[in-house]
Amino acid sequence: MDNSTLFSQEMMIYITFGLVIVVALLVLVVAVYVLQLLKTFMRQGMSEEALAAESAKPSMFASLWDKWNALKPLEEEEAILLDHDYDGIKELDNHLPPWWKGLFYLTIVYGVIYILIFHVFQSSPLQEEQYEMEMAEAAALKAKNEADLVFDFDENTVTQSTDPTELADGQAFFEAQCAICHKADGGGLAGPNLTDEYWRNGGSVSDVYKVIKNGVQGTAMIPWESQLNPIKLRNVTSYVMSLQGTNPPGALGPDGELYTPEN
Ligand code: HEC
Incomplete structure (x- = not known):
């Protein structure tokens, strides 16, 4: 799925x-x-007296309301009057309204069910487990998606991308990982200048892709294959190629052989 x-x-x-x-x-x-x-x-068929009796009866809602609030009518308050009397301020022995007690009992029932489900039978995962399950699910999905990535190119057929978001992705990686040796503008420091037409390892898109992917053995240029999937590799390669001819100030001089595209 x-x-x-x-x-x-x-x-x-x-x-x-x-x-x-x-x-x-x-x-x-x-x-x-x-x-x-x-x-x-039904009212239309009723007699006058029946109608009068009907309207004298409290409505269903009103009687429910009274029941759930257990309100003592004003006239009956005498019955629940306590003998506390503070300068004429008296106290009624009012009980908690049934709706409140009902909710309270409900929370107890809820609590018991909760403890049974989550802590006794452990039939449902707690938050932490749930988090771990979701993370594992996401990791599996990610692995699957990565395995599903199909590449319609390899290191020999790779072409330079001009898509702005792909170039921006390549640039971000270059500035974060490559700039220490090649300088942010590609002008070169410990690593050679990448903006001119002189290359140690060839200047085609495929050559540059291979160097970034496999590194150059015995030099500080390490392979980046483990950190970049083919799409990312192409993005970085495309960004490096886009630096051609930018001629940044302070760039290192020619290094390697002049590369001229075949056609
Ligand atoms: C630790 C320093 C260092 C880092 C980091 C580094 N490089 Fe290099 N890079 C070098 C050196 C040194 C060379 C020259 C290798 C050689 O002698 O052929 C080189 C060569 C290259 C070349 C070939 C240049 C040529 O003239 O043939 C390219 C392209 C390149 N690097 C791109 C990158 C990219 C892209 C990154 C980041 C993903 C990167 N490098 C990170 C040091 C580095």
């Missing part, structure tokens, strides 16, 4: 879930509406 199908599968789950919720809400709204309609019709 590649990345895109994974992504779309996840998206599909979210979309389906969202749709189900929207539909459920719609059904709820319609049900409430139908109920109201039914009530209206």
